[in-house]
Amino acid sequence: MKMFQFDHSTTAEEAAEKFSDQIDGKTVLxxxxxxxxxxxxxxxxxALHSPSLLILAARSPSKLAEADTTIKAAAPGVRTRLLQLDLSSFRTVRAAAEEVNSWTEPIDVLINNAGVMMCPFALSEDGIETQFATNHVGTFLFTNLVMGKILAARNGARIVNVSSRGHRYGPARFEDWNFGNGKDYDPSLAYGQSKTANMLFSVSLAEKLKSKGAVAFSLHPGAIWTNLGRHIPTGAWKARGVLDENGNVRNTADWTFKTLSQGASTTVVAAFDPTIAENSGAYLVDCQIDHGDVTMPYAVDKDNAERLWKLSENLVGQKFEY
Incomplete structure (x- = not known):
């Protein structure tokens, strides 16, 4: 097997190759x-390492079809299943979870990757600020609704929540998660709140599931130039030094961009590295638990994690105990 050091430049292909035996035969959503x-x-x-089933979830049928085509082109023999999931709506989250729970397979690994970033202020159909609704509350609800499938995988089941270094933009606003219903809205602070919530959710899951044999992690994938940042004006990117005067992406001391594959590698490590299981609840950066990157104390605080869990239960109108 190829030997390499996990770091900023590690690719998803390298990480998956390293943990090929852990992927083989698993059901991954x-x-x-x-x-x-x-x-x-x-x-x-x-997909390149023979999972038993790869469940692909996205908001629209067209995106799911395109994603499935991409997967089948890379790994023609892999078995896939498509799931329409809009995390901004409790109604559609519950429908998607009901569909998952009707299937026979347990879920070995759930990767909560979906999210939005710094979008204009809006409330979800459930009355929650869009970034918080999509990035955390919908994810919280979906994960807990399919928890029976995850725990059915028995020892070794994992939940991975894709967070961001952007968690440092702001903590969870337990008393005003909707920013005064938009009057005090700041898209960066709202994004920070939602990414902090991803980390606190992982801390809660680690504590609540430790007797169940399941583990949870959060991570910063790195800076990757994707459509996720489409709501940020070009001028704002230039002001941050991310784009030069001609609109070209450039690397700086604070922004060293990764390729898509490099950006996906830390998720693969969090999902399959057997050596980190004892560190459930940890926040990974550059495929590492011990990374020295900025981690705000409020995003890993157990009291904050429990407070967020209770708030999330109140928002979805349902309690989850393990």
Whole structure:
């Protein structure tokens, strides 16, 4: 087997090759497999190593069809199943979870990759700020509704929540998650809240599932130039030094961009590395648990994690105990 050091430049293909024996025979569900994003790139890397079933989840049938075509081109023999999932709506989340629960297979690995970034203020149909609704609350609800399938996989089941270094933009706003219903809205702060929530959700899951044999992780995939940042004006990217005067992406001390494959590698490590299981709840960067990257204390605090769990239960109108 090829030997290499996990780092910033590690690719999804390298990570999946390293853990090929862990992928083989597993049922894996990946959300947010839109073409051109790291979710689909993660799924493609996994598909190359004989999972028993690869479940692809996205909002629209057209994106799912395109994602399935991409996967089948890379790994013609892989078995796939498509799931329409709109995390911004409790109604559609519950419908998708009901469909998953009707299937016979347990879920060995759930990768919560779907998300939105710094979009204009709007409330979901359930009255929750869009980024918080999609990136956290919908993910919280879906994960808990299919938890029976995850725990049915018995020891070794994993839940991976794709967060971001952007968690440092802001903590969870337990008293005002909707930013005064838009009056005080700041898209960066809202994104930070949602990414902090991804990390706190992983901390909660690690604590609540430790006696069940399942583990959870969060991660920062790195800076990757994808359609996720489409709501950020070009001028804002230039002001941050991400784009030069001509609109070209450039690397700086704070922004060293990764390819799609490099951006998907940390997710693969979090999902399959057997050596990190004892560190359930950890936040990975560049495929590492011990990474030295900025980790805000409020995003890994157990009291905050429990407080967010209770808020999330209240928002979805359902309690989940394990």
């Amino acid at each position: 990946v959300t947010g497999v839109s073409p051109g994003g790291i979710g689909l790139e993660t799924a493609r890397g996994i």
